[in-house]
Amino acid sequence: MSTTTSTETSARFSAFDRTTSIWGPITLGLGLLISLAAALYAAFGAGMGVTPLELVTAVGAVLATFGIIAVIEPVSYFPILGRSAMYQAFLIGNIANKLLPAAIVAQANLGEKPGTRRAELIAGSAIIGAVLVHITTLILFVGVLGTWLVGMLPAPLIATARSYILPAIFGAVVLQSVLAMKSRRTTIVAVIVAAVIVFVVVPLAPGLTYFATALAVIITIAASWFARSKAPQAPVEPAAGESAQATRISEPTH
Amino acid sequence: MVVAAVDPGSTDITPLIHHPVLWASAVGVFAVVILQSVIYFKAIRKAAPAADLTPAQVSSSVRSGAVAAIGPSLAVALIAISLLPLFGTPAVLTRIGLVGSAAFDVAAAGISAGTQGAQLGGPTYTQKIFALAFAAMTIGGLAWMLTALILTPILSKGDAKLRKVNPAVMAIVPTAALLGAFFTLAFQEVLKSPVHLVTMLASAAAMGVCLLLAHKLRLPWLREWGLGMSIIVALSAAFLMTAAA
Known part of the structure; x- marks a missing residue:
């Protein structure tokens, strides 16, 4: 210097x-x-x-479910990523599982912690490296090999993959989220609310089917808020707390 | 050939999922990502001396980022391949590979199909349902980009206030939202058929085994491969059950 x-x-x-x-x-x-x-x-x-109404209904149902997470994620990633890398991260996606580890490894290699200008530049460089690998993998393994492989597989296998991909994903994602969130209270509230809505409310009022997920999200948030532990939280070191939270909330989404 | 085969009511979604316009947009998104990386790389190289970084250190950071991304990228590729029959290559490359994520996009697509009383993948999964699901999951995903675009300048100016949002809110709201959403989606699958139920239990069990082994044997890579492996295990279970029936 x-x-x-x-x-x-x-x-x-x-x-x-x-x-x-x-x-x-x-x-x-x-x-x-x-x-x-x-x-x-x-x-x-x-x-x-x-029709426009059909699209608005579908988008509305999606946003009612996930809109609040879309606002909270950028806020919680900002302290770790810094301003410039925010634009990289939210264009590229896979932030928690790929970009953050890449940035943190590169910072650690040069003995830097998040928050400094030097760390910001290192994180930016690491994200560029991660992007190169990610794009190459996607084009080679998914675009070329994957498309060829799926074309080769017998039709009944493809039909099964199509019909049962949702439960195949949700089973793992639910378990992963529950374990990652480490919040017993909220988990119990979510199970009860979701079960009541799916098994009781929707069969009684089929008109609510479209917005069942959104309804469950809103009620789970409200109920978890009122059921939260009122004990004062132990003061956490800000950087550690923020990064822990970012990893937590992002597991199943971006 | 492609345009001639377009038929909203047809359950052969191939003509639409490989539509040239979807391919063009996938190429476009990849091009934008590469353009951004080039611009950022040049800017970082120029600023590096001010942060006491040598060109060699910048290159080594790019390299460490690349190496760290190999495992996660392959894990994402496996998940993406399993979604190819449902969404087709261009949609999977942009939504699952870049920008979005498997859990969000599949959930969003399922919710959108539900607004038409249809299910993904089954006999009600027509070209129209794919079109609607693809549009809604993409526009839903744009919410993240939009909030990042709007909030980043605000956070970098006067972020103190926003960052001081009640920590209890930041801890509870996203957790509750995610768990509420995914439990509801999971329970809805349970109602569809016993095969759906067993497929989901197989998926959860496989993920449980992966996470347990990752913890016991200290194999952190098993964590990121967990979802891909669970999908393969669960789909195999579904195939055995439907083939036996």
């Missing part, structure tokens, strides 16, 4: 901040627009006869 003047240092950082605060949002926004265009084309452009 002795050879670098402080003006030069801050000039380099502000150049970095300028580039990433312009190109970060532009690239993330581009990804958003391309995805939106594909979604709208599938619904309205491909001759499928989906």
